[in-house]
Amino acid sequence: MLLEGKKLLVTGVLDRRSIAFSIAEEAQRAGAEIVLTSFGRVMSITRMMAKRLPHPPDVLELDVTRAEDLAGVREELGRRWGGLDGWVHSIAFAPDDALGGRFLTTPWESVATAFRISAFSLKEVAMGLLPLMQERGGSIVAMDFDNAVQAWPSYDWMGVSKAALVAIVRYLARDLGRYRIRVNAVSAGPVRTMAARGVPGFDAIQEEWARRAPLGWDASDPSPVGKTVCALLSDYLPATTGEVVHCDGGHHALAYPLPEQDR
Numbered sequence: 001m002l003l004e005g006k007k008l009l010v011t012g013v014l015d016r017r018s019i020a021f022s023i024a025e026e027a028q029r030a031g032a033e034i035v036l037t038s039f040g041r042v043m044s045i046t047r048m049m050a051k052r053l054p055h056p057p058d059v060l061e062l063d064v065t066r067a068e069d070l071a072g073v074r075e076e077l078g079r080r081w082g083g084l085d086g087w088v089h090s091i092a093f094a095p096d097d098a099l100g101g102r103f104l105t106t107p108w109e110s111v112a113t114a115f116r117i118s119a120f121s122l123k124e125v126a127m128g129l130l131p132l133m134q135e136r137g138g139s140i141v142a143m144d145f146d147n148a149v150q151a152w153p154s155y156d157w158m159g160v161s162k163a164a165l166v167a168i169v170r171y172l173a174r175d176l177g178r179y180r181i182r183v184n185a186v187s188a189g190p191v192r193t194m195a196a197r198g199v200p201g202f203d204a205i206q207e208e209w210a211r212r213a214p215l216g217w218d219a220s221d222p223s224p225v226g227k228t229v230c231a232l233l234s235d236y237l238p239a240t241t242g243e244v245v246h247c248d249g250g251h252h253a254l255a256y257p258l259p260e261q262d263r
């Protein structure tokens, strides 16, 4: 099996629709042993969701803005597994005034929150978990949208944070390569999740996406994204790092939608 014997940490399971839920499900089907993280009020929801996975995993507390949580996760995983083969950053948050078309008036405090949770935390968690990975090497995967290259309606400071996240992927790839740690992102098409609900105009984007993507796109099915992340967590992309892999039905590759008769 693709991930047989791998010990993996998956952040970001909020509910059944979360991209991270699908990643966790696919990883377990592929033979991995996993632990989830969640935080605060939603921990109890994550614990309920964990029971719906093929092998209900433990859920550790990790608010990425709390150094003590990160230290706790490192200690627990060290005790449990003695090391870590990979982990997934499936975390994003932006305050309401940082999304929805208020780009020009968003206060710095809201921009800082979006950047810290959605981008800087990738570096923070990578460093926090490095002692568990530096001997054995491994894979870190972050979640991107549209390779962060275009301005989207409503996406605003989350779009800027994604651009930062992709840059952080490259810098981490540079600095962690010496430990044989690969760092990549998956650029996913729109998936109907709680985070997506916070982006006004999401429905229009996903409808257009489904129309344009040569392979089609179903925003209610995160499983293609889960599988793509598992491929990056596996040993089958051993020389790939600092990369953004698209899982978007091919949407990024076309300037214009296919004419109806060619569908």
Ligand SMILES: NC(=O)c1ccc[n+]([C@@H]2O[C@H](COP(=O)([O-])OP(=O)(O)OC[C@H]3O[C@@H](n4cnc5c(N)ncnc54)[C@H](O)[C@@H]3O)[C@@H](O)[C@H]2O)c1
Binding pocket: 011, 012, 013, 014, 015, 017, 018, 019, 020, 038, 039, 042, 062, 063, 064, 065, 089, 090, 091, 092, 093, 117, 143, 144, 145, 146, 187, 188, 189, 190, 191, 192, 193, 194, 195, 196
């Ligand atoms: N849904 C989409 O259309 C889409 C497309 C491309 C990329 N993404 C990315 O996928 C990732 C997962 O998002 P999702 O769409 O599954 O939504 P989601 O709402 O299910 O997941 C977001 C997660 O971020 C977590 N989070 C927020 N603040 C946190 C903090 N301080 N510490 C730790 N965790 C925190 C939430 O608890 C939640 O589990 C995000 O990076 C998102 O930007 C989503």
